Amino acid sequence: MNNVAGKVAIVSGGARGIGGESARQLAAHGAAVIVADILLDEGETNAETIRQAGGEAQFIKLDVTAAASWENAVAKAVSLFGGVDILVNNAGIYIPKPIMESSEEDFARLIAVNLEGVFLGTKICAPEMMRRAETAKVGSAIVNISSAAGLVGSRNAPIYSMTKGGVRLFTKSTALEFSRKGIRCNSVHPGLIDTPMGGMLLNSRGSEGSNDVRAAIANSHPIGRIGEDTDIAAAVVFLASDDAAFITGAELAVDGGVTAI
Ligand SMILES: NC(=O)c1ccc[n+]([C@@H]2O[C@H](COP(=O)([O-])OP(=O)(O)OC[C@H]3O[C@@H](n4cnc5c(N)ncnc54)[C@H](O)[C@@H]3O)[C@@H](O)[C@H]2O)c1
Numbered sequence: 001m002n003n004v005a006g007k008v009a010i011v012s013g014g015a016r017g018i019g020g021e022s023a024r025q026l027a028a029h030g031a032a033v034i035v036a037d038i039l040l041d042e043g044e045t046n047a048e049t050i051r052q053a054g055g056e057a058q059f060i061k062l063d064v065t066a067a068a069s070w071e072n073a074v075a076k077a078v079s080l081f082g083g084v085d086i087l088v089n090n091a092g093i094y095i096p097k098p099i100m101e102s103s104e105e106d107f108a109r110l111i112a113v114n115l116e117g118v119f120l121g122t123k124i125c126a127p128e129m130m131r132r133a134e135t136a137k138v139g140s141a142i143v144n145i146s147s148a149a150g151l152v153g154s155r156n157a158p159i160y161s162m163t164k165g166g167v168r169l170f171t172k173s174t175a176l177e178f179s180r181k182g183i184r185c186n187s188v189h190p191g192l193i194d195t196p197m198g199g200m201l202l203n204s205r206g207s208e209g210s211n212d213v214r215a216a217i218a219n220s221h222p223i224g225r226i227g228e229d230t231d232i233a234a235a236v237v238f239l240a241s242d243d244a245a246f247i248t249g250a251e252l253a254v255d256g257g258v259t260a261i
Helices: 017-028 040-052 067-081 104-133 158-178 196-204 211-220 229-240
Strands: 008-012 032-037 056-061 086-089 140-145 183-190 251-254
Touching (some): 008 017, 008 104, 017 056, 017 086, 017 196, 017 229, 032 040, 032 067, 040 056, 056 067, 067 104, 086 104, 104 140, 104 158, 104 183, 140 158, 158 183, 183 229, 229 251
Parallel strands (some): 008 086, 032 056, 086 140, 140 183, 183 251
């Protein structure tokens, strides 16, 4: 299971949180990983953690909103590890403001990182992923990190929800455009996950430190707990792997049942 041995993965937002753990799990399953992020120290540290554990990893600075930055990431993946087989479009930002309090700057920033970042990553990595797929047993894979808020509306973060709904459908369009070109594309929809961003969501509902707020939110998940980065990374590795060879255009909720209600 989870066969990614010998593949090369780029993980955007790979310095910490869900992307950080996805990078570690991909490397633990045998992929060489480009940890790509704007956070230089945390990115270098995560790549070093992977190497210390016996995996292959390199940090590179990537701003997902800049095409030139993606071109540099692909060039580095080719020169260091020979190509790109897996792209995890994970980098994202969260701005928890209702519609009436959201500014045009908030809107533009959310669109730039959460939507344009996914578009640019997909478009700029695709040619190299197609080239690698020509000689691969199964082919290449893109995993887009959307959200439970990309499946249902959000009271707290409507513009964020709009971007994540966009990622959900862009995933399906990508799957259709690339399915005969050797690239599968699927989306993962996390519920509340205990990361720095998850902390922002807890803060927006009350106090991050408050056990009452945490307990109430944990209880709102049918499974009875908040998610961990490991929960999401496991889904990412599966969808990126050859075991998911016949899965494309799918959306996988990894949300403790929140969107089943
Ligand atoms: N944590 C949650 O509860 C939750 C729930 C649903 C979906 N998600 C999604 O999961 C993904 C990861 O979230 P997380 O919880 O790990 O958040 P996080 O804030 O802990 O990590 C996000 C990472 O993305 C990076 N990043 C932000 N802007 C970037 C840019 N312009 N270029 C490159 N990197 C950039 C950050 O530096 C950071 O390392 C996001 O897309 C998020 O929307 C998270």
